[in-house]
Amino acid sequence: MKQEFISSIGRKIREERLKANLTIRDISERSGLSKGLISKIENSRTIPSMPVFFSILKSMSVAPVKFFEGIDYTQDEGYALVKPAQHEPLVKEDRPGFHYRFIMSRQLHDMNIEIVLLELEPGVKGKATSTDGFELKYLLKGKVAYRLEEKTIIMEEGDTLYFDASKPHRPENLLNTNAVMLVFYFMYPK
Structure with a gap:
């Protein structure tokens, strides 16, 4: 891919x-x-x-x-189409119950955007993490309590959450079924 x-x-x-x-x-x-x-x-x-x-x-x-051998340098053809079979498993931290699938990333001016699909197993509570940039989470399936520092935000299917990801944050799946989120990372080089 x-x-x-x-x-x-x-x-x-x-x-x-x-x-x-x-x-x-x-x-x-x-x-x-x-x-x-x-x-x-x-x-x-x-x-x-x-x-x-x-x-x-x-x-x-x-x-x-x-x-740099083997790293793919893409050419912009004016669009990107990514089929589900092309979603690559992505390893992020040691977070049992968290399953990431890489969809795509793009460099726009001085910002890198990475898009992943995150599936959370039932009842999973992740450890708090931070990212240098901002995150946008769109809940496709399930119900999640999102912890942002000392705040708790309840997300239901169709809800979107955007926040400064440099602050500690973590999701908690509230249901007995998998929760699925589409995640956008917006990162700026330091």
Whole structure:
């Protein structure tokens, strides 16, 4: 599946790290970067600056030219059609009961937009997380309590929630069936 170049960097970093049998802690110790920052990059919750990106590559002993092999550079044809069979499983943090499917991403001016489908198992409560940017959640199926810092927002099918994702947040599936959300991440490079 073709995907926007900038969004594939975090996934490729995770892939290279796992291929080298390294942990996030290993990369942190070798690069001097925090484990939290490396995790946010791998999970597409932030976009690394060039110095950070090259520190990560150096800590894994991966040459930049080798890193970019196989990353698909898409050409804009004026539209994008993504069939359900093209939704790729996406690994984000260790969050049991959370199932992400990557739909697409696009770079618009200085902002990266990533779109995923998130399915929450019955009764699942995730740990709070944050993203450098904003998120828009559209609840396709189910009923969810969305925790934004100290607030609780109840979402029902058809509801849309938009918020500053740099604040701690987490969903909680309130029903005995899977909840399904369409999620838009709007990220700006730091």
